Amino acid sequence: MTSRDEILNLFRTCPDPYISGQKISHLLNISRAAVWKQVKVLRESGFEIEAKHSLGYRLLAAPDLLLAVDIENGLNSRLIGQTVVAFTDTDSTNVQARQLAEAGAIEGTVVVADRQSAGRGRLGRRWESPSGVNLYCSILLHPQIPVQQAPQLTFLSAVAVAETLEKVCHLSVEVKWPNDILVNGAKISGLLNEMNAETDQIHFVILGVGVNLNMLEEQFPEAINYPATSVLLETGKPVDRLMFLRTFLRCLDQYYAEFLQEGFTPIRQRWESYCDMINRQVRVDQGSRSLSGTVIGLDPEGALRLQLDNGKVERILAGDVIPVTEKKDQE
Amino acid sequence: MTSRDEILNLFRTCPDPYISGQKISHLLNISRAAVWKQVKVLRESGFEIEAKHSLGYRLLAAPDLLLAVDIENGLNSRLIGQTVVAFTDTDSTNVQARQLAEAGAIEGTVVVADRQSAGRGRLGRRWESPSGVNLYCSILLHPQIPVQQAPQLTFLSAVAVAETLEKVCHLSVEVKWPNDILVNGAKISGLLNEMNAETDQIHFVILGVGVNLNMLEEQFPEAINYPATSVLLETGKPVDRLMFLRTFLRCLDQYYAEFLQEGFTPIRQRWESYCDMINRQVRVDQGSRSLSGTVIGLDPEGALRLQLDNGKVERILAGDVIPVTEKKDQE
Numbered sequence: 001m002t003s004r005d006e007i008l009n010l011f012r013t014c015p016d017p018y019i020s021g022q023k024i025s026h027l028l029n030i031s032r033a034a035v036w037k038q039v040k041v042l043r044e045s046g047f048e049i050e051a052k053h054s055l056g057y058r059l060l061a062a063p064d065l066l067l068a069v070d071i072e073n074g075l076n077s078r079l080i081g082q083t084v085v086a087f088t089d090t091d092s093t094n095v096q097a098r099q100l101a102e103a104g105a106i107e108g109t110v111v112v113a114d115r116q117s118a119g120r121g122r123l124g125r126r127w128e129s130p131s132g133v134n135l136y137c138s139i140l141l142h143p144q145i146p147v148q149q150a151p152q153l154t155f156l157s158a159v160a161v162a163e164t165l166e167k168v169c170h171l172s173v174e175v176k177w178p179n180d181i182l183v184n185g186a187k188i189s190g191l192l193n194e195m196n197a198e199t200d201q202i203h204f205v206i207l208g209v210g211v212n213l214n215m216l217e218e219q220f221p222e223a224i225n226y227p228a229t230s231v232l233l234e235t236g237k238p239v240d241r242l243m244f245l246r247t248f249l250r251c252l253d254q255y256y257a258e259f260l261q262e263g264f265t266p267i268r269q270r271w272e273s274y275c276d277m278i279n280r281q282v283r284v285d286q287g288s289r290s291l292s293g294t295v296i297g298l299d300p301e302g303a304l305r306l307q308l309d310n311g312k313v314e315r316i317l318a319g320d321v322i323p324v325t326e327k328k329d330q331e
Numbered sequence: 332m333t334s335r336d337e338i339l340n341l342f343r344t345c346p347d348p349y350i351s352g353q354k355i356s357h358l359l360n361i362s363r364a365a366v367w368k369q370v371k372v373l374r375e376s377g378f379e380i381e382a383k384h385s386l387g388y389r390l391l392a393a394p395d396l397l398l399a400v401d402i403e404n405g406l407n408s409r410l411i412g413q414t415v416v417a418f419t420d421t422d423s424t425n426v427q428a429r430q431l432a433e434a435g436a437i438e439g440t441v442v443v444a445d446r447q448s449a450g451r452g453r454l455g456r457r458w459e460s461p462s463g464v465n466l467y468c469s470i471l472l473h474p475q476i477p478v479q480q481a482p483q484l485t486f487l488s489a490v491a492v493a494e495t496l497e498k499v500c501h502l503s504v505e506v507k508w509p510n511d512i513l514v515n516g517a518k519i520s521g522l523l524n525e526m527n528a529e530t531d532q533i534h535f536v537i538l539g540v541g542v543n544l545n546m547l548e549e550q551f552p553e554a555i556n557y558p559a560t561s562v563l564l565e566t567g568k569p570v571d572r573l574m575f576l577r578t579f580l581r582c583l584d585q586y587y588a589e590f591l592q593e594g595f596t597p598i599r600q601r602w603e604s605y606c607d608m609i610n611r612q613v614r615v616d617q618g619s620r621s622l623s624g625t626v627i628g629l630d631p632e633g634a635l636r637l638q639l640d641n642g643k644v645e646r647i648l649a650g651d652v653i654p655v656t657e658k659k660d661q662e
Binding site: 122144146147148149150151154178179191192193194195196197198199200201287301303317318319 | 475482530632649
């Protein structure tokens with residue numbers, strides 16, 4: 001924890017409303033001048049801190065910033081989020097998480113950023129990442145599972161995002177194979193999971209999660225080629241990013257523990273319950289070829305099961321799935 | 332190609348026995364002083380180069396070095412080995428290949444080294460890599476296949492190594508699941524394949540190949556915990572490393588093209604034909620648990636098919652396989 005984070009931590013855990021500069025200096029073992037300097041830095045970041053003669057400092061209001069200390073404090077997770085690295089501005093949380101992984105960071109390390117300058121989506125596509133409004137985070141895992149099962153973790157993170165959107169924002173969400181979350185047919189979240197492995201051992205997996213929370217209409221790029229939305233646009237209400245992130249991390253922590261214990265089945269069933277494509281007629285574009293059929297569900301390895309018109313069931317491991325019939329309830 | 336490699340190339344392709352300094356200078360567009368300097372460098376590396384007044388230079392003998400120019404020249408492969416990066420000494424060819432991949436190197440790029448200071452085997456184990464006697468190489472691939480199928484490439488490289496050992500060294504070899512090649516029960520080659528991928532797209536795969544060619548008894552570490560051997564120890568004859576490598580790259584090139592065209596089946600059948608464990612009783616150690624059964628073969632995704640004593644067939648995706656009965660022909 002940085003001195004800045006430690007001071008914030010004191011403000012939030014101290015039972016008295018005011019805490020003196022002398023006490024902070026003593027508890028954190030830093031000089032009075034250093035205390036004063038950190039208070040100045042906090043004020044410049046948007047924290048309102050009152051200073052009262054003979055009483056000390058008091059925190060009046062905090063800006064909507066994602067700070068490591070606020071994310072970690074009392075999270076009560078088993079594994080995920082024990083270590084949090086928070087950036088105001090970074091290239092991409094996945095890139096930072098990969099560097100941390102290569103440097104030996106522990107499993108469950110979380111990287112978040114207020115803004116990404118080079119946010120990426122699936123297949124190298126750009127992911128719009130304006131400052132201070134959305135959630136951009138990456139979670140480092142070291143699962144002891146075969147390489148072939150690593151794609152299952154995408155569905156795990158999809159289910160955790162979907163459930164958090166439901167619980168915190170009261171939205172009705174659907175998942176789109178392999179790694180999107182939609183609200184009213186528009187993309188609200190995308191997942192980019194990366195893996196580094198050898199033949200029979202995973203070195204690490206990074207779950208990359210982007211969720212459009214408080215993004216405004218004008219913040220979406222004009223040239224976007226799919227319908228996109230945010231929680232604010234859907235509900236008219238801004239979301240507390242910190243609360244959303246903490247709920248998501250707890251949910252992911254719980255599902256990951258369940259996954260390691262019981263395998264993919266519970267995750268698969270939950271994902272299917274969020275999937276609106278089941279029993280619908282779709283086209284799957286795989287670059288060189290295109291397939292038509294009815295979606296049956298996920299197979300035990302995370303492939304999409306597609307029943308072709310001739311009755312044969314095909315396992316889809318890659319491609320873009322496009323519905324060709326309306327939803328069941330609209331037929 | 333470096334000037335040094337270009338000069339070697341001229342020596343090898345020029346129809347006249349002697350080639351004048353003036354002609355080299357003219358053909359390579361470098362100064363006479365630069366020609367002289369490169370000849371000096373070549374001599375210091377062990378090349379015997381005669382210099383005769385009024386005739387020029389002549390290459391009398393070349394040391395057993397792996398030079399990019401010698402590996403590439405007339406290789407006649409479709410994809411693999413079009414670009415070769417050769418090191419006298421490096422940390423690990425896999426590490427170098429990964430850095431080249433991240434910098435955008437083309438598919439089929441080959442990295443070789445005369446010596447590795449940090450050679451690694453499967454699961455982070457050390458791979459002994461003394462100077463100038465063995466083969467240490469890594470091949471960069473960008474296969475357009477699902478992530479779940481990437482482990483199949485290990486069997487592709489195993490089959491190519493096995494066939495090269497048979498063809499060039501006339502050895503009777505066997506493959507051991509997942510990534511070893513044995514001669515008379517002792518390890519002669521190990522494969523370390525690494526992958527970088529997202530959920531439904533492989534960024535790159537690196538096939539790492541180590542083959543003990545001319546390694547002497549005293550060059551094996553004392554603390555090695557499995558029987559190991561080399562071609563020289565098995566046959567009594569040294570192998571020409573360059574010829575071995577070129578034969579291997581051509582073989583791999585051919586099998587890779589076949590794999591992309593026809594899928595895993597031909598590779599799987601060839602691998603099984605080299606596998607001595609089929610129909611044998613084995614124990615599989617997977618860290619926390621141990622299984623007993625009879626090896627049936629490989630499944631379509633590269634998992635080992637093990638028939639348990641109760642008749643059930645288990646797919647083995649990771650673990651160490653230890654035979655508990657003698658080979659069939661010794662029973």
